[in-house]
Amino acid sequence: MRPYNNIDPYKIAEAFKLQIKETIAVEYSVPADDLMLLLDNKEGAYLSQEDPGAFCCFVVGKKNGFLYLVSGKIEKNGENLTNLKAGIVS
């Protein structure tokens, strides 16, 4: 049985929205208010197949136009999201 079967990545993204934005804000010096999670899109948040267990979420910079990816490790059945990292997708 695969771990994280019951985890809804969208709920995780909603619950940790601020930390997700903060990860990008600190790494790329972008104001958090200029960032928007793509939670109204079908593939906006997902569990990675490349890195099993990794949570991934798309975030758009509304002013600079960059599309970011934030990844993290889900712990305690969704209560914690740790080891957050950010990168630029496009």
Next chain:
Amino acid sequence: MKAEKMEQSLASGQNDQKNEKEKQLSELPQNKDMDLVECPVKETNPEDLMEKKIYSAEKMAAELVEHNRQQLDRIENGAGLSSADIADVRREISLLEKIKRIGSAINSAVNDLKVQYYELFPPEDQRVDLWSEKSESEKSPEYAEFKERLIHEREIGRSLIQEARKKRNELFEAEGIFQMSKEDFATYFLPEEAENKANLKQGNTENCYVVAAINALSCSPHFEMICRSSMKKLPDGSWEVRLPLLSQDGQAITITLEELSPQKNRDFLKNDRGETNLSGAFDRFLSDPRMKLKPGEGKEGLRVLEAAFTKIKFGSVNRLAAEKGASDEVLLLFGGNNFKRFSFDTTDNQFESKREGLVMLNAKDRAYLDDFLENFDPEIYIATAGTRHDVGKIRRSYLAKGTEQRLSFGHAYSITGADSEKKSVSLIDPNNPSKPIELSFDQFKESFSNLKAVRVDSANLLSNIKILPRKELIRNVI
């Protein structure tokens, strides 16, 4: 309430923590016990002793930050709050930013100490130098390996980014309505064989800037999506194109098969003053020898883009009017607000500057340009570069600095890639797109005088993808 609970937990250990911190910081440069800290430099003289103390200071700074992190965990656990509440408090007091600032301040203090040390004791070649910028990894493979690991721990993995780009394409595909099927795109835009790049080759008109822009655009992973969203082959063989591509404000035009064909040149055998019946040999030499003006050679979809630009800009597919222009203007016309301009140019109105390369940019622009080259990614940038103009307008080409590669004067080239490790740029010439050109960053900057590029604006791209289908629906209903 939550913050108060946190403060109580904090206060209970705060005094002890403060005393301990002060003791550690004050003992950093003087504590004789630091002689016992393990350090690869052998203590043979005062300089080595200083080096050892700096090494120890660095180590203790890292330990101090880690110790405080552990203290923070104990305080948060002691407060008895849920993870969500702890996150709220962290946000309220901007905790992560403060921790980062403290870490930066400590590192800055240690770096200042190192700078002062090197002013007193410049490094000698025969000594083991732990902090040499040039050959650190050669002298200490363990250092390089550990540094690489630290970088990877901060950065998101490449495999995750690749996976994300695939998901992004699926996301775009799910949201958009494509006027052109995948099969049609493959037929009219992609090469016959996988190994050949389907580039457009310039015809006999001076529209290298258009061809260079189209070839650069075709390198972008967004190219298929934006073409399929706004171009459609009609039953009679003509094409409907909406420009800008993938834009709410796109204007629809039709390109017929006739408009893709060679056209009569109204300036045939005329000089640049429009005069014919020229008697002198020199006048005849300068007259236009082209009986027909030909479009570019390549896949039909790319030729349609070439014609569509000309028609939108000049009202008709007037190949004479479309001679000479700027590639970033072409890219912005194609992409609209999906792209943001990103250009550098040393060819202003000054006569002398037309002979200078990109090396003559001011310091700030040079820094931006170097950053662009080192981080060039077709996911983000679409770029062309232009060569210098010949002052006398007699010579046709010149050698790229330090190479045997000939470049045409006043000509636009597409940038297809850049390698930050090899420090090289790949380009293609619209006159010969099947033969890629590779130059080092320095050769590129010496030989080219402008960079005309755009950056993809993902926010607008996503917004246009959402809105476009609704507008199409309204148009169809009306």
